[in-house]
Amino acid sequence: MSAPALEARGLVRRFGGLTATDDVSFAVQPGARQALIGPNGAGKTTLINLLTGVVKPSEGAVLLQGEDVTALSSNKRVRRGLARTFQINQLFPDMSPAESLGLAISERLGRGRDFWRVAGSRPGIVDEIEELLARFGLVSVMDQPTRTLPYGKQRLLEIALALACKPKVLLLDEPAAGVPEEERHDILAALAALPAEVAILLIEHDMDLVFNFATRISVLVAGRLLCEGEPAAIAADERVRAVYLGEDAHG
Amino acid sequence: MLTILLDGIAYGMLLFVLASGLSVTLGLMNFINLAHGAFAMVGGYVTALLMNRAGAPFLLTLPLAFLIPALIGVALERTLYRRLYGASPLDQVLFSIGLVFMAMPIANFFLGDQPQQVHLPPWLSGRLEFHGVGIGVYRLFIIAVCGVAAAALQIFLVKTRFGARLRAAVDDARVASGLGVDVDRLFAITFAVGSGLAGLGGALAADVVGGIDPSFPLKYMVTFLIVVTIGGSNGILGALVGSLLLGVLDVAGKYYVPSIGAFIIYFVMVVTLILRPQGLFARGDAR
Amino acid sequence: MSAAQTLDEKAKLEAHLRRHERWRWSEIAFWAAILVLIFALPSRAGLLNEILIAGLFALSLDLILGLTGVVSLGQAAFFGVGAYGAAILSAYGLSEPTLGLLLASALAALLGLATAPLLLRGSDLTRLMVTMGVSLMLGELANRNSWLTGGADGLNIAMSPVLGLFPIGFTGQRNAALYSFVVLFLLFVGARRLAQSPFGLSLTAVRENRLRAGALGISTSRRIIGIYALSAAYAGAAGALLAQTTQIVSLDVFDFHRSADVMLMLIIGGAGYLYGGIVGATVFIVLKDVISGATPEYWEFWIGGLLVVLVLIGRDNMRELARRRIKTILPGAAK
Numbered sequence: 125m126s127a128p129a130l131e132a133r134g135l136v137r138r139f140g141g142l143t144a145t146d147d148v149s150f151a152v153q154p155g156a157r158q159a160l161i162g163p164n165g166a167g168k169t170t171l172i173n174l175l176t177g178v179v180k181p182s183e184g185a186v187l188l189q190g191e192d193v194t195a196l197s198s199n200k201r202v203r204r205g206l207a208r209t210f211q212i213n214q215l216f217p218d219m220s221p222a223e224s225l226g227l228a229i230s231e232r233l234g235r236g237r238d239f240w241r242v243a244g245s246r247p248g249i250v251d252e253i254e255e256l257l258a259r260f261g262l263v264s265v266m267d268q269p270t271r272t273l274p275y276g277k278q279r280l281l282e283i284a285l286a287l288a289c290k291p292k293v294l295l296l297d298e299p300a301a302g303v304p305e306e307e308r309h310d311i312l313a314a315l316a317a318l319p320a321e322v323a324i325l326l327i328e329h330d331m332d333l334v335f336n337f338a339t340r341i342s343v344l345v346a347g348r349l350l351c352e353g354e355p356a357a358i359a360a361d362e363r364v365r366a367v368y369l370g371e372d373a374h375g
Numbered sequence: 376m377l378t379i380l381l382d383g384i385a386y387g388m389l390l391f392v393l394a395s396g397l398s399v400t401l402g403l404m405n406f407i408n409l410a411h412g413a414f415a416m417v418g419g420y421v422t423a424l425l426m427n428r429a430g431a432p433f434l435l436t437l438p439l440a441f442l443i444p445a446l447i448g449v450a451l452e453r454t455l456y457r458r459l460y461g462a463s464p465l466d467q468v469l470f471s472i473g474l475v476f477m478a479m480p481i482a483n484f485f486l487g488d489q490p491q492q493v494h495l496p497p498w499l500s501g502r503l504e505f506h507g508v509g510i511g512v513y514r515l516f517i518i519a520v521c522g523v524a525a526a527a528l529q530i531f532l533v534k535t536r537f538g539a540r541l542r543a544a545v546d547d548a549r550v551a552s553g554l555g556v557d558v559d560r561l562f563a564i565t566f567a568v569g570s571g572l573a574g575l576g577g578a579l580a581a582d583v584v585g586g587i588d589p590s591f592p593l594k595y596m597v598t599f600l601i602v603v604t605i606g607g608s609n610g611i612l613g614a615l616v617g618s619l620l621l622g623v624l625d626v627a628g629k630y631y632v633p634s635i636g637a638f639i640i641y642f643v644m645v646v647t648l649i650l651r652p653q654g655l656f657a658r659g660d661a662r
Numbered sequence: 663m664s665a666a667q668t669l670d671e672k673a674k675l676e677a678h679l680r681r682h683e684r685w686r687w688s689e690i691a692f693w694a695a696i697l698v699l700i701f702a703l704p705s706r707a708g709l710l711n712e713i714l715i716a717g718l719f720a721l722s723l724d725l726i727l728g729l730t731g732v733v734s735l736g737q738a739a740f741f742g743v744g745a746y747g748a749a750i751l752s753a754y755g756l757s758e759p760t761l762g763l764l765l766a767s768a769l770a771a772l773l774g775l776a777t778a779p780l781l782l783r784g785s786d787l788t789r790l791m792v793t794m795g796v797s798l799m800l801g802e803l804a805n806r807n808s809w810l811t812g813g814a815d816g817l818n819i820a821m822s823p824v825l826g827l828f829p830i831g832f833t834g835q836r837n838a839a840l841y842s843f844v845v846l847f848l849l850f851v852g853a854r855r856l857a858q859s860p861f862g863l864s865l866t867a868v869r870e871n872r873l874r875a876g877a878l879g880i881s882t883s884r885r886i887i888g889i890y891a892l893s894a895a896y897a898g899a900a901g902a903l904l905a906q907t908t909q910i911v912s913l914d915v916f917d918f919h920r921s922a923d924v925m926l927m928l929i930i931g932g933a934g935y936l937y938g939g940i941v942g943a944t945v946f947i948v949l950k951d952v953i954s955g956a957t958p959e960y961w962e963f964w965i966g967g968l969l970v971v972l973v974l975i976g977r978d979n980m981r982e983l984a985r986r987r988i989k990t991i992l993p994g995a996a997k
Contacts, residue, residue: 202879214874216867222675227867228878230860236880239861242683250676254668263671267678289879407787458974464786465733469929470973472922476966483959593918597798604791638806641799648792649780
């Protein structure tokens with residue numbers, strides 16, 4: 125059995141007296157469709173930051189395709205195949221989607237330090253930009269500054285950007301967050317159409333989305349992994365229901 | 376050598392009073408005010424002019440050296456500064472540099488470019504000898520006055536309700552005003568006190584630096600900034616320690632290695648910033 | 663989606679990505695105009711030279727501030743190193759200007775490389791302080807080491823003709839302006855290409871969203887160090903030009919005034935589209951010339967006033983205004 129695409133081993137993160145992440149271990153297999161759920165304050169964001177390298181763990185390790193990347197900075201992990209989207213869009217406001225994607229592709233191809241040729245003059249890159257724009261329905265807005273795009277399109281670009289890095293593992297942080305009703309199904313369709321070989325870990329509050337998308341669910345509560353398993357089992361689990369009681373359960 | 380230490384401490388205390396206002400506005404109000412030196416200049420001029428042209432006694436001029444810059448400070452704060460409280464650091468820096476560039480020619484225009492001297496009264500001149508250690512009387516006076524000012528400031532900020540309200544307002548102005556704190560007035564008073572302290576410092580410094588002239592704000596701007604950088608703006612204690620350290624280093628440096636000159640304080644600043652770039656401005660470092 | 667449509671789209675896409683590549687007629691006119699002025703106003707060659715040098719200096723700041731979003735109040739450090747570097751080299755026998763220029767810029771670039779790591783941590787305020795501190799330190803060092811720098815008296819130098827052919831001494835004022843023009847133009851072309859390259863695009867990304875740039879695999883620290891070193895080289899070149907064309911260097915090259923003035927020039931002209939530095943330098947120096955004629959001692963007052971007004975109006979507002987007006991004329995390389 126090959127190594128998991130992404131693995132956390134005994135991750136611990138303390139902030140002063142607070143233990144945000146408490147001995148979390150789990151694995152995401154290649155091609156997985158896995159979701160991470162948990163109530164507010166469970167520590168999902170901290171966990172993502174630990175996995176992506178934005179934050180260093182107090183203890184434990186992060187492995188990418190079997191290799192220990194705990195000591196690597198976040199941009200190096202991206203180069204090893206770990207990409208993410210942000211819960212709040214992190215885009216380039218004055219660059220167009222085409223330019224943003226072109227940049228991501230360029231960097232991935234190792235062309236990022238070219239200082240002489242005009243960006244976009246390499247034909248292969250143009251083809252790839254075109255393909256991503258089409259896949260995410262961004263062709264009509266490809267040359268407009270990102271900040272002028274409707275929120276739903278921005279969210280799609282957020283995902284497209286991560287995909288432009290051709291990751292082996294993709295962490296999606298609440299991709300549907302804040303997206304108006306009319307534009308939600310675009311997001312859902314985009315998620316469904318993600319390449320099969322990419323391992324995907326989805327962090328979400330939206331249970332509809334989770335149960336439609338994931339084949340495996342991990343539940344994080346107060347920094348600890350409560351349980352893991354198939355959607356049906358998780359949905360039926362008493363402990364999980366108990367945790368969500370008292371929370372407004374938005375479908 | 377002890378003399379040098381004491382001289383350094385005196386210089387440090389002076390720097391403290393001069394820079395404390397800047398430390399307060401930076402640390403407590405999140406505003407970078409490079410024009411701070413201009414208020415010091417005003418204070419220095421007040422003392423010099425009152426003494427030289429009106430024959431006023433030195434001690435009497437000191438409260439006015441505090442008050443007049445404080446009033447000017449409030450006026451400027453209400454009209455100009457408050458528009459930039461949320462602005463980027465670069466904007467604040469450029470704005471206050473602009474003010475300094477305006478203040479200096481104004482001083483030049485009205486008062487000429489010759490330094491205005493402050494002639495200390497006889498009871499403040501001369502030296503005292505303690506067990507073979509010499510210290511100028513004026514230096515002792517500076518240490519005393521600045522020490523009192525420092526203590527007063529600390530008590531004011533920490534022990535009084537005003538201080539508590541100020542800290543609350545800085546942490547979250549909206550919440551504070553929601554709780555009934557008059558944030559506007561708070562900032563105005565704080566700015567006034569900071570400017571007033573600068574003025575007092577300027578008046579005290581006049582003798583030490585050889586008179587007040589229009590280039591004073593720019594010449595010492597960097598020094599003030601270094602004090603705030605090294606001492607941090609997390610409280611009066613930090614600023615005090617920073618100032619003393621700087622004062623001693625500067626005096627000792629110039630005495631023992633004259634060819635270094637001001638280099639040493641710039642060096643210390645850069646090193647401090649390398650080692651603790653976040654920590655020194657932890658309170659105000661939201662950018 | 664038919665094949666023809668996709669092809670259409672690709673063409674449109676490529677055209678969009680390369681939209682700033684071709685030089686607009688307005689840009690060509692801009693440079694031609696400067697060249698014409700140099701020949702048409704030989705008596706003002708000194709002033710034009712000053713503008714060109716300041717323009718180059720401001721361009722160096724645009725590379726870090728406008729393009730990459732890194733603030734600095736210490737460009738004077740590199741300007742000074744370039745100036746003294748060229749002067750000292752010439753004093754020790756290397757009096758051919760172009761070689762001196764290259765070496766002096768390289769020296770400035772090394773200094774930039776060495777001090778760049780200081781910029782990476784901390785806030786904007788830290789950066790402003792550190793850069794200011796470094797340039798003041800250098801100024802102080804220059805002051806104290808008068809055996810090398812001439813101290814408060816400065817250095818007087820004599821230059822050989824450029825490339826052995828064009829004298830730029832006191833009799834060659836117009837040649838000096840031409841020399842500065844050529845250097846500025848060549849460096850500008852380089853900067854323009856750089857800004858439009860993938861590297862330049864990554865710097866824009868660092869400016870617009872550093873977090874995201876890192877999340878795309880960009881090693882933001884290294885890019886910043888790289889562009890800082892380059893901008894130091896440009897500033898050093900400007901300093902070297904000053905030394906070589908005016909034949910004198912003094913301690914004021916390290917003055918805080920220099921860093922503040924160049925910042926102001928860039929703000930007046932607008933940061934981020936590469937032409938702002940030259941435009942701002944022109945406005946600044948011409949104004950200075952005019953006002954100094956009337957009230958020399960109070961020039962500083964008006965500069966201060968201008969700064970205050972500009973900041974109160976808002977640099978972003980200014981930039982928007984400028985971008986809309988000037989963009990159609992001089993798109994330069996910014997997006």
